[in-house]
Amino acid sequence: MTIPLDQPLRAASITEAYARFWKKYATFSGRASRTELLWPMLVNLLLLIVLVLARNDVVSLVISLYALAAFVPSIALGARRLHDINRSGWWQLILVVPIIGDIVLAVLWLTFPSPEGIKYDLAA
Structure with missing residues (x-):
């Protein structure tokens, strides 16, 4: 059984979570499970570590482009995760406090x- 994109996918595998991360690129409504948040964060962190360790000009450009491409879906995913615990996505602004x-x-x-x-689910 396939879980629709507008519902949180509980116990998502790494491939399912990462695919949903990109499919829901700028979707700020709805909810996301913990695994939907944690797997893409782990993959992105590992990718950036590998690219940073390579250390050359081409890789620096790739890092910048990837970080830029992943910025919006990361913010959207964080907002959806906060919705799953009944909080507004605006709570992410707490990151300005060091x-x-x-x-x-x-x-x-x-x-x-x-x-x-x-209440944050998309209207059916």
């Missing part, structure tokens, strides 16, 4: 889903 903001957002992202988050 260190504390990172910790608070990480805790929010790792929080169990809330049934009230259903």
Whole structure:
């Protein structure tokens, strides 16, 4: 059974989560599960580490282009994850507070889903 893109995919595999990350490029509405958030974050981090370790001008351009391409879907995915715990996507602005903001957002992202988050689902 395939879960529609407008519903959170619980226990997503790494390939499913990463594919949904790009398919829902600029979708700020709806919800996302923890695995939908964590797998793409891990893949993006590993890709950037590998590219940074290569250290040359071409790779620097690739890093910049990839980071630019992944920026919008990362923000959208973070917002959808916050919706799953019944919080506004605007909570991501807490990142402007050094260190504390990172910790608070990480805790929010790792929080169990809330049934009230259903209000953020796309209209059927």
